[in-house]
Amino acid sequence: MYWLILGALCVLFAVTALVLWQKWAAPWPQIEQLVSQIARGEPPSTFLINGGAGPHRIGLALENIFARQQELERQIAGRESGTQTILGAMQDGLLVVDARRRITLMNPPFQKLFELRDPAVGVPLVEAVRHATLDQLIAETLLTGAAMRGELNLADSRTHSERHIEISAVPIKNADDEVTGAVVLFHDITELTRLDQIRRDFVANVSHELRTPLSILRGYLEVLFDEPQTSREELTRILSIMERHSKRLQRLVDDLLSL
Structure with a gap:
């Protein structure tokens, strides 16, 4: 049991x-x-x-x-x-780096601007883009926590020309107001620079063309005021010259107004 x-x-x-x-x-x-x-x-x-x-x-x-x-x-x-x-649709280049200046983000326009084949994310900036001015500007932004602006001149291997770039660096801060990185925008001002140079050349040429007839007219007017007893033959010659340059001046003004 x-x-x-x-x-x-x-x-x-x-x-x-x-x-x-x-x-x-x-x-x-x-x-x-x-x-x-x-x-x-x-x-x-x-x-x-x-x-x-x-x-x-x-x-x-x-x-x-x-x-x-x-x-x-x-x-x-x-x-x-x-x-x-959004990054691909931007016309300007965009670069984001961390506090150690390592690349965390870049867009296609930035890659094209610096002729980078692939996004160099995680790579130190100095290894991907060797440009002392850019590196110094970003370093100052990270150090001071203030926005910085500057300009770069880049060689374009495709067109064998120089490109003028305006850069703006803005610090990234956390909730404790500590700088954790920077956002950098790259605006190509090559065409604006070229147009500004054309404007400067145009103004210089126009100033020269206007100054010449005006100086001649003023000079002969001073002669007439200083020498009221000028002979008729000399007076006729002076007036003929003044008429010729006044017409030249008129043509210059008409050309400017037609632009």
Whole structure:
């Protein structure tokens, strides 16, 4: 009788242990597999976990976590796509560096301006772009925490000409007002510089052309005032010269008005 009771207790203990193992221990390999797949971003074939209500609730929670993760990834991808679209549509070059002057972002116009084949993200600025003026301006911005402006002259290997670039550096600050980086804009003013030079040359030429007849007219007027007894022949000659230069002056004025 004793051995019968002992055997029954052993069987009961074994059955109880088996039930507990199936309820609590058996689901853990499935749970571990689900967690690993979610961490890798892989969609699990099912979120159903065997073992009762507890593991089933864990499966539902993991399903919600995975759905939320997928939604966040879609939002991030959408924002990155929008950011890249904006950066690509910009006409000006854009460069972002961190406090150690490592490149964290650049747009295609910047790459084209400095003839970079690929984005040099994570690379020190001095390794990607060797330009002392640019490096010094960014260093001053990071050091002082103030916006800086300057100009660069860059050689264009495609056109074998020089490009004039206006640069503006603005510091990036955190909530504690600490400088954590800088944003730098590059505006190509080559055409503006060329047009300004044309304007300067034009003004210089026009000034010269206007000054010559005016000086002649003024000189002869002074002669007439100083020498009222000028002979008729000399007076005729002077008036003829003044008429010729007044007509020249009129033509210059007409040409200017027709521009």
